[in-house]
Amino acid sequence: MSFTRQLSEMSASELNDAIDDTNFPQAHILSRGRNNSICSTSSTSEAGAAPPVATSPTDEVVANVSASASAITPPTRPRLILKTTNGSSNANSVIDNDGTQPQTPMTPRTSTTPGHEKCTFHHDLELDHKPPTREALLPDMARSYRLLLGGLGENPDRQGLIKTPERAAKAMLYFTKGYDQSLEDVLNGAVFDEDHDEMVVVKDIEMFSMCEHHLVPFYGKVSIGYLPCNKILGLSKLARIVEIFSRRLQVQERLTKQIAVAVTQAVQPAGVAVVVEGVHMCMVMRGVQKINSKTVTSTMLGVFRDDPKTREEFLNLVNSK
Numbered sequence: 001m002s003f004t005r006q007l008s009e010m011s012a013s014e015l016n017d018a019i020d021d022t023n024f025p026q027a028h029i030l031s032r033g034r035n036n037s038i039c040s041t042s043s044t045s046e047a048g049a050a051p052p053v054a055t056s057p058t059d060e061v062v063a064n065v066s067a068s069a070s071a072i073t074p075p076t077r078p079r080l081i082l083k084t085t086n087g088s089s090n091a092n093s094v095i096d097n098d099g100t101q102p103q104t105p106m107t108p109r110t111s112t113t114p115g116h117e118k119c120t121f122h123h124d125l126e127l128d129h130k131p132p133t134r135e136a137l138l139p140d141m142a143r144s145y146r147l148l149l150g151g152l153g154e155n156p157d158r159q160g161l162i163k164t165p166e167r168a169a170k171a172m173l174y175f176t177k178g179y180d181q182s183l184e185d186v187l188n189g190a191v192f193d194e195d196h197d198e199m200v201v202v203k204d205i206e207m208f209s210m211c212e213h214h215l216v217p218f219y220g221k222v223s224i225g226y227l228p229c230n231k232i233l234g235l236s237k238l239a240r241i242v243e244i245f246s247r248r249l250q251v252q253e254r255l256t257k258q259i260a261v262a263v264t265q266a267v268q269p270a271g272v273a274v275v276v277e278g279v280h281m282c283m284v285m286r287g288v289q290k291i292n293s294k295t296v297t298s299t300m301l302g303v304f305r306d307d308p309k310t311r312e313e314f315l316n317l318v319n320s321k
Contacts, residue, residue, distance in 0.1 A: 134173055134180060141169035175210050175217075178247030183262055186244055190234030191267055199310075201225040201317050202238045211282050212249035220278035220294070222246075223318040226263055227270040227303055227310070238263065252278050252297050260299040271302030273314045 145165035149156045156165065203223035211218050222242050226233075245258040260274040275298045284291050303310045 138166070138169050138173070141172065142166045145169060174247075175208075176248055178244045181244045181247075183241070183244065183265065186240045187233075187237055187266055190237050192232050192234070193230060194228065194232045195230060196228050196232060197230075197270075199225055199227055199313065199317070200232065201314065202235055203318050205239050205242050207242055207246045207255075207276065207278070209246040209248070209250045209252075209255060209278075211280060212251060214282040214286070215249070216281040216285070218250075218252065218278045218280040218282070218295075220276060222259065223275045224259065224263060225273040225304070225314045225317070226267065229268060229270050231267045231269075233263070233267050237266070241266070252276055252280075252295055256297040256299045260301055264301060269302070271300075271304040271306075271310065273301070273304040273311065274299045275315075275318055 142165040145168045146156045149161060149164065154161060156162070201223065202225075203221075205222040205224070206219075207222045208217060208219045210216070224238050224242075241259055241262050245255050245262070256274050256276045259276075260272045263269070263272045263274075275296065277294055277296050279294055283289070283293055300311060304314060305311070
């Protein structure tokens with residue numbers, strides 16, 4: 001299961017429980033001075049210092065080569081760790097298989113295999129448990145829309161509605177295309193090493209989504225800020241991350257959290273801040289019908305949560321014209 005698929009199945013409260021940002025630099029050790037990087041660490045171990053982040057074998061080789069050339073210890077980066085289901089927060093145990101590599105079962109799975117009696121997409125020669133492609137769902141979706149039109153008292157065979165079921169099915173697949181996208185595919189390697197520790201903000205990213213309660217749109221803008229720790233993300237990738245999670249059946253609160261966690265997963269920054277401002281058609285064209293109402297949600301992680309000055313700087317940049 002991929003990281004983004006895990007996020008899409010989490011509620012806002014579950015995402016809150018999954019976040020362990022205690023290893024971010026805390027407010028009391030931050031001066032936010034521009035002369036010292038908050039991502040660097042002293043080469044001398046101090047009392048109360050956070051334990052070093054585990055490195056890969058490649059990083060160990062690089063570290064050994066650097067140590068032979070000088071006595072400078074490579075800086076460690078604070079990282080956001082997602083807790084596993086048993087409550088531990090081992091970064092290496094979060095995801096073993098991201099879902100892109102199909103796992104072959106010991107024996108072929110068919111409709112007679114225990115636990116798969118209700119699977120409608122099995123056949124005797126299938127080795128992998130895979131659902132049909134989303135395009136293959138179009139005929140069934142079109143039939144459902146045709147039934148819906150009939151239930152409304154319309155004639156699905158009249159000239160203006162003959163192709164409406166197919167059009168509506170294709171439109172719904174497009175509105176929810178985020179289900180087919182993963183964070184790894186969208187990033188496409190656009191994470192770069194850069195000695196930069198100042199705030200990066202991309203604001204007013206257009207966002208269109210679908211309310212999961214009424215299946216009507218909500219739309220607005222997203223502003224994202226993060227404090228890099230020697231890694232930066234291609235600017236367009238922030239907008240693409242918004243697309244991954246907005247093009248699904250959503251609630252704004254969860255959408256805001258998912259974007260923040262995805263940015264953290266991508267570049268392990270010192271902190272991430274996300275503000276979403278949305279207009280919900282379920283409040284505009286039905287129900288209370290308040291056409292001027294807007295909903296604002298925010299998620300602050302790491303430095304943005306712990307340091308009021310950093311949070312204030314981000315909000316000032318977002319609200320400036």
